[in-house]
Amino acid sequence: MKAQKVKGLKPDRSLGPNAARIVATRLEELRGFADDALEPGATEAQHEMRIAAKRLRYLLEVTESCFEPVGKPARLRVKELQGILSDLRDAETMLDRETGIASLESLLRTRRELLFARFQEFWEEEKTVEALDRLEATVS
C-alpha cells in the first residue's frame, strides 16, 4: 500500500509545521481503515491498517518532540496496535498455508479470534481514543 501524498510540505520551512501536516495525514489514513478492519475476516483492511500504524509510529519516533506532551502517548498506543495487528497477520499467513494439521489449524484459528477481539477492544479503549484525539487536536 502506497502512503497517501501529503500536500503543502515546504523543505525550507521548519520541521514542526511540516511534521504536523504529515502526522495529520497519517493519522487520518490510520483511522480511515478502522471501520473496514473492525469487521471479522477483513484481512486486507487489517493488513493496510497495520501498515498505516507502522508509518505513523515511525514518524512519531522522529517527530514526537514537536508535539509534546501528546506525541509519546500516541506513539506508544500506535506501537501496541501495530503489534496486535502484526500477530494477527502472522496467524493469517500461517493459516493460508493450509497444512491440514488439525491441532495447528485449531490453535491458529483460536489465536486469530483472540487477537481480533483484542484489536477491537484496544481500538475502542478510552486510552487509545484519547491519545489519538489529543494528537489530532495538536496537529490540526
Next chain:
Amino acid sequence: MARPRDVSGLDCEEPFELAAARVVDVRAAEVFAYAERVLSTEDIEPLHDMRVASRRLRAALEVFRVCFPKKRYKAAIKPLKELADALGERRDRDVAIVFLEDFIAEAPSGDRGRLQILVARLREEQREANEALSPLVSEESLADLRGRFDDLLGAVRA
C-alpha cells in the same frame, strides 16, 4: 528488537531539509550496523534488527521525500526496498519456524511427524531466502548502498 537511535540535536524549529539529512543519516547507519551477522539462522535477531532498521529508514525517506532530488531519491530507495523485501522473506520463515518448534512440544503425538515435515520445508525456504539475501548484504552491495545515501545526503547538505 533494537530501539531506534536518538537523532541528536533534532530541533522542531530547524529547516525541514536539515532535519531530513540528520534523520536519514542516523536511520541509514542503523541499517548498516546489523549487517555483519544477518545471514545467521542460529541467531535470528540481527536479521530482525536489520529489517526493522530498513523499515524505519524507508519510513524516514517517505517523510522527507520532498527534501531530496528525485533522481538521487529513486537511486537510494530502490535498492533499499529490494533489501527490505529480501529481509522480510527470511524473517517470515524465521517467525514461522520459532512458532512451530514451540508448538511441536505440546502438539498431539499424532501430529508431530507432519509438523516436523512442515518445519523442514520452512527450513528449506529459509535457506532459499538467505541465498536471495546474500548478494544484497555483501560488502560490495552495502558499500554501493551507503554511497547512494551519501549522494542523497550530500544533495541536501550542499
